[in-house]
Structures are given as structure tokens and as C-alpha cells.
Amino acid sequence: MTLIMRDGKKGQGMLQPAQSTAGTLVVEGTRIDMIERGAGRPLIFLHAENGIEPAAAAIDELAKSAHVFAPTHPGFGRSELPAGMRTVDDLSYFYLDLLDQLELRDVIAVGVSLGAWIAAEMAVKSTARMARLVMANAVGVKIGDRETRDIADIFALTDKEYLELVYCDPSAGQRDYKALPDAEVLAAARAREATARFAWNPYFHDPRLKSRLHRIRIPTLFLWGSHDRMLSEAYGRAYCAMIPGAGFEMIDRAGHFPHQEQPKVFAEHVLAFAGNE
């Protein structure tokens, strides 16, 4: 892999695609990590709260037929966290700036869980650079009444309970931190902290998002890992129904992170939807 550096000025030329790179990118003064891989239609992949590493296989699959941009969110991995960035709303503006800076057009925006929430917050503001939106096991809205916990309180669970809740096969999420390199252990710790920063309160949702979802007028697809018990399928379907014309497809033998448990099937769903003019 080549390490590329971009200086972050608007309109700077992009690398030629069809080359696998993992480098850094400066957006409005904030340096983040970004994987760029594959050729074809531009596709931005916005990772879930468990970070970029578990998405590696899905990114590989997507890159077989698309030009994938997979940034590491501010505060995650080695990406900087600018002072004052505290909300998913902030993140959505950050990524709209990123799309502007890279001058991407007709982008397929794909997000999983927290990443899907970011994508939705972007799309209600502007879809000028987006052609399609894919939201997998998305968080971001409040569906039930005030005493109904739509989204499991993952910060009140033991590690074992958490794994059983979010994975179809809990072993898929197990990591041997004693054996992992320092950078990955630090990334796991940063992912937990950054998730809390963006999703603590209100918990994994923005109370204002629901009333804005009608503004998303690009074709939208919800993907749903069938064994997700952090969120219910009913939650996903209710969320989906708020975006005009959005479709809903299930992914079997996957939980809250279908891109991780079924990367090939996940990519097939995304690419089929992307190619469906």
C-alpha cells in the first residue's frame, strides 16, 4: 500500500483510481485516515461505531466494482478530533466538506449504524453530490414513546452481553487484545470513547432528524442484519418508512454489523442497488 498525503486545499486533484491506497487526508484542517480502493462509480463507506478495521472485508468486496472511499471518522482510529466536534451533525458537515474537497459526483453513500446516521444527517442537508443512499442497521431516530428504549443501552452491558446482542455469531466480534498490535488496541479504545462522544445523549439519535428525513429525495435502501438485537427490525422498518420511497432488504445470518458478518452478501446488495438506474 502507498501512503498518500493530500494537502486539503479545495479542488486538489484526486489520485488516479484503480489503485489501493491507505493514507491521510486533511479536511478543513483536520487530518483523518482514508482508504481509497477500486475503480468505477464513487462510493463513500461510512463505518460503524466499531471502527474501520471490522469493515476491511466489506471494503474489499465493494472495491471490486466501485471506487471506494472509506474514511476513518474524526476521533476514531488515528483520525484527529477537532476541538468542539461533538455531534453527528458536526460529522455530517465534515463529510459534506470532504465530498466537496474531493469533487465527487453521483456518489453512492453507504453507512452502517453510526455511519448510516451520519449519512442520513448529510442527506437531509444536501444530496447535490449523492446519487444513492444505503443505510445498514441504521441508528439516528427515536421511534417509540419516551419510556420505550428503542436502542439497547450498550454502555450498560458486559462485553459478553454486548457481543451476544450485536452479532449473529458472537465469536465474530471477539478480539484478543493481548495479541493485537498497540495501534489496534488504541483504536478500539478510541472507538468506544468517540462513540460515546457522538451518541451518549440523546442516545444514538438526533431528535430533530425525524422531521427532516422527507428531504431525502434520492433512491434509498435500508439493509438489515436479521439477528440485530441492539435494534429491532420494526425500528428499521419504521425508520425506512420516513424516507420517501426507501426500500428495505434483509441480510440473513448477520446482526448489527452485516458488513462484517456477511461482507460478500452486503456488497452484493449495495452494488445491485447502485447499478439499478
Next chain:
Amino acid sequence: MRVYQFSEQAYFPTWNDHSGSLRVILPNRKCDPHVAADLFHRYYDEYQLCDELGLDIMLNEHHQTATCMSSSVVIGLAVLARATKKARLLVLGYPIGHRPDPLRVVEELSTIDVISRGRLDMGFIKGIPYEIPASNRNPTELMDRFWEAHDFIIKAMTTHDGTFNWEGEFFHYRQVNVWPRVWQEPHPPIWSTTGSSAQARVLGERGYVMATLGTGFGTRKLYDAYRKGYVSKFGKAPGADRFAYLGLVAVAHDKEEARKRGDLIAGYLRTSAIVHVPFRNPPGYVSVEDNARMLRGETPPRGFTKDGRAINIHATSVDDLIDAGILFCGTPDEVHAQIVEFCEHCGGMGNLLMMGQAGFLTHEQTVDNLTLFSREVLPRLKAYKQPDAEAAAKAVAA
């Protein structure tokens, strides 16, 4: 030396009846309000006794827990501001980063300072991890809120000539002008607690009174970090009055009785960490580096005996607790000697926060413990000459 008596005002009747967590999730059905009322009155009687005995008083708060019924420290302060005459009233602490409204904090504390005619000591604290569920404050920004609340409180307590404006990151007011204003000028003394050297240095730079809790013979390095910060800012050594230490205290004329009391008071340590695991370390409460170490299973021990042996303060013997400087226990002579030895280890420690009541220690035992301590240990501690502060500071610089 000043000595502040402290009790967590525990609801101990349910200490042996829980399902793995005395905090956060223990159903409050286990709390009988009639029993709680009797306990509160008993604890306030014991605090009033302190006032008569020449002891000062420390209060705190925790939330959703049978380990401490005081969930709003201002209530205890309000009761005692009127019911006591001489004792200083130390709140240690007030978790100001959790509070939605620091203006309200200023109003409360200023009123307490006035009613008590200037006897308030204000300890501002971050709060232990288990407080997060009750406030639902985002743990990743808790310290940023803490410092903004702190700055606001000082500004509001020291502004006397009309309103001021505050539009910060977390708090917004346009017409701040607090009545009544504080009794003590420029404001009541500020205290805080820490277990980290980095924060100890920050507190030293500000010159606040720094308390450590249960740090035993690991205390010196925290005090030395404070000394470095203090000297860098003020160009002289901090006096012993800048340092406080919370220790368990059990005194009796009879050694066996003292051990028995020490064992009962140590019930505080044995119960304080009985918390459902996920609430022990909310994200962002400690640094990413510390969390990475924890993921790897590396958790360094916090308690050490005098000779450097690591102990688990939550599950160890009375002897170990005495060896570690966590528990001062024995006859009045023994307890005096243990406290003096600890002060010498620290290079000076001017405020003993004495946990002379905890858990199953009965009212009669508590009264005897406090009375004996006040009559036979306190006068000697008041006369005790602290180690030379400049020498302690020089040792750090060298």
C-alpha cells in the same frame, strides 16, 4: 492539623442483600423510608456531636446507591449549617461537572456560607464513574464541563457590582448577580480530590486544597506532583494545610475492640466497589491510553503497604489496611503514632478526613470512637509540628 469527621450515611441494612450491585441498579424497594429516616437522624446526631467535640465535618453525595444515602450534598449542608456552631463544613465533593445549572450551585453554596457564618469549605469533584447514569452527563466531556462550571462559580462568587454575562461552551446566562453573596472573601476555600499525578499538578498550580482517598503509602507521589505545580506557580512550598487525606479511623482503649471497630468500618471498602461491571468504567472517564491498557488486562494495583507490597483495598485484612495507611486503628497512642508516621511519609498533611463511622458500626460504637479520638488523639494532632514544607518541596525539585 484539622480533623474532619466523615460518614457516607450508608443504608447498610441491605448490604448483604443485593444481586451483585449495591449501586445504580439495586431496586429502591429495598430501601425502607422509615429505616432511612432513623438512619438520617442518627447520622446528623453524630455530626452534631462532632461540633461539640471540636471536630470539623465532611459531607459528600453519591447517587442510586445503598452505600451512601446522601444524594444531594446541599441538603446535609443545610441541615448542619443551622444545627452546628463551630465546625467547618466541608463538601467533598460537589460534582459540578454533572450539574445542569452552576448558577444554582452558587446560590446554594453562598447561602450555606452565610447561614453557617463562613464555615463552608467547597470541594469540587469530577465524581466517581458510577455517578454517570444518574446525571446521564456525557463522560467524554465531563472535565470540560467541570472546569467551565468551576470558572463560572468563582466569577459569580466574586462579582459584586452588578450583573455579568456568560456565554460559554456549556453554560449560558446573560444577567448573573447572585444573592446572597458569600460570607468568606473572596470566596470559601476550594478543595478537590484526585488520584492522578497530572491532575495533582494542576491542583498545585491553582493552590487548592488537594485530598486523596485511600491512596495509603502511594500518597507521597501525588503530593509531590502537587508540590511541583505549586512551586512553579507560587515560587514557594505549599504548606501542610494544602494537603488532605481520607483515612478510616477506629480507636478504643482496648486493642481488640479497636480491631473490631476497624473491621466494621472497613466494610465501607468492601462494599464501595460492588457495582455492576459496565458502570465501572464509562467511555472517556479515563484516558484512551489507560483504556487500551485495561483492554489488554493490565490494571496496576492502587493500594500499597509501607514496605511496597500491593494489596487490594476492597478485600483485605485489617492488618493489611493498617500497614497500608488506609486504616488508622488501635489505642489512642497507636492511632496517634500511625497518623504521625503517615504525615512524615507525606512530607506534611494538614487535614485528616477521618472516616470514623461506616457501615455496621453502631451509634454507640461511633459515639465512643469519635469521643475517644477527640479527647485523646485530636489535641496531640493539633499540637503536632508538620515536617518542613520547604524541605519537602526541595526534595521534589532535586
